[in-house]
Amino acid sequence: MGASFFVMVSGLLTVGLPIFVALTLAVFIGLHLENGTPLMxxxxxxxxxxxxxxxxxxxxxILAGNLMSTGGLSQRILRVAMLLVGPMRGGLAMTTVTGSMFFGAISGSSPATVVSIGRMMLPTMTEQGYDKKFTLGLLMATGALGIIIPPSIFMIVYGAVAGVSIGALFMAGIGAGLVYGAVFFGYCWYRARRDGLEPRPWPGLGELLAAVREAIWGLAIPVLILGGIYGGVFTPTEAAAVAVAYAAFVGLFVYRELDLASLWKVCVDSAVITAQVMIIISAAAAFSWYLTSTGITETIAGGLLALSDSPWTLLLLINVVVLIAGMFLDPNSIVIILVPLIVNVARAVGIDLVHLGVILCVNCAIGMFTPPFGMNLFVASGLGNVRYSEAVRGALPLVWLAMLALLIVNVFPEISLWLPRTVVSGM
Known part of the structure; x- marks a missing residue:
């Protein structure tokens, strides 16, 4: 029963049906074949x-991230990042990493991070002698930090599906994001040294302080969101509402780069993106219910546990499956389809579900720039006005670097779990 059902789902996806249609249609066919089960x-x-x-x-x-990008916050944050690390050897490349980490902390979206940082850094790095394929690859790889660094839409979906504290997931994502960023920092320094790129002059403390003063409204957003959540002032959902109000206020009245026309466009664009995400979540909810009610989930869990009861072996299997899935599916689809199948297995062998969430998040981040269907590949190729094949050649060497970060996060759970265990009692 389970095997034939997944063959049917795979067939529906292969013929090109949208994910929400494929999932819903598979459940419809499955229920139709069962006598007495109402399709309602x-x-x-x-x-x-x-x-x-x-x-x-x-x-x-989603709305808060779009408001921040359109309202001028991302440009000012990137200038601070450039002044902080730009003078170092490989500083422009490091600025891309730092800017992606900063913007990831206010957007929660990987493609949005690529576009916002890429618009400013791609021409600058190219003018300064960086290879265009490397620059595009770095933008795609570090743009993936948008779903690792909190607040992360992926973590919200995972927390809702797996029944895990979203606040704890956000805290766990900080450590994983810093490790991911540190790996790319090291590579940027190595690459610049290999290519003979020299450090640039230090612009001076005064210019840095002026840039920080100009960007202080944007730099305060992660503190406002994460500090409010961890301090118990508001829930992640309430934090999102506060972020929207704050970003709108800054864009309209402080930086004054938002007007009513652009505000309306931001709201419409955000509504479209929200609809795309939510319809997949709704279809996957029916899909997950069907798997559970028919016993398919328990059958798969039992089969995996029969292979091995070693947490490390099962983690290796989970990583391989999610990395392959990331080549074809978006992160939210992956978490909704796979988490109901693996969460019981993880719990049975003692894998912490917060740690599992971070591992899945880093896997899906890698999938965002892995061929053939990584979303960042298409975004970056359009941004850089290059062929898809060139974007792939730029991304592939950095996939291995990202997998090194993934290995570190897997092997050392405390990277993810130290902060939530310190702050949240009973973890």
């Missing part, structure tokens, strides 16, 4: 899958 259950399960308070954070964080 599909609609009920789709709506109940969206009836979740934590999921309300998704449209709000």
């Amino acid at each position: 259950l599909i609609i009920q399960r789709m709506f109940s899958g969206l009836d979740s308070f934590p999921l309300m954070a998704i449209p709000l964080f």
